Amino acid sequence: MRVYGIVGYKNAGKTGLMERLVTEIAGRGFSVSTLKHAHHSFDVDQPGKDSHRHRQAGAQQVLLSSRDRWALMTELRGTDEPPLADLLRQLAPVDLVLVEGYKRDAHPKVEAFRASTGNPLIATDDPTIRAVASDTPLTIDQPVFDLDDTRTIADFILSEVGL
Structure with a gap:
């Protein structure tokens, strides 16, 4: 199974992005499952x-x-709590599993970032973050997408996982 993550601090837009990505990617005919980490x-x-x-x-x-x-x-x-790999083994096979959270795990990720939260970028110190979906322009080494440009973010993720 292909696994790709969405990470970011609280109120960065992770869940909304996940929801839009599931709709977009499933709408293209791919099977998608999600796994979300809860801190509580x-x-x-x-x-x-x-x-x-x-x-x-x-x-x-x-x-x-x-x-x-x-x-x-x-x-x-x-x-x-079981590690991410153990939880992934519990899922039925699909084309893509989108994971919300688990920012410290080694799978590739897109960071959701909103400047208004006042939090720093995770991407600057984390090589597993392959791109940032942001509500503001950023100058960083990774690609930066508009947080609301779901189609382009989906294209990027699907390309990254070979779908």
Whole structure:
């Protein structure tokens, strides 16, 4: 599977860019999956639902299935968060996996950058960042794209992964 990342600081536009890229790339006929890192605890389940009750009872994994979708929830129960490579192996094969976050991992990435956040560029010190999608002109070694130019960013990523 081909893997490409979108990284950046909070409020830099990562999620919006991811959403637009999935729409653009899937619209070109490629199969796309996403993997997002969350820096906080989250729950996709609801208290009182049967699946939540199974987890609360101590189940290591709960698979919830319906005619429209299925979801597998795995409780870490105090063990370390799995590395990106292990999580990628859990996904069904697709043409491209877009990863939001995991900025310290070795896969190639585009950095989303908004000047208004006041954060520094990650790209200047990270060789895995191959381009920057920015809301302001930048003078750096990597290519710089307009943050809203989804088509050009998609072209770049697809070219980088050989699709």
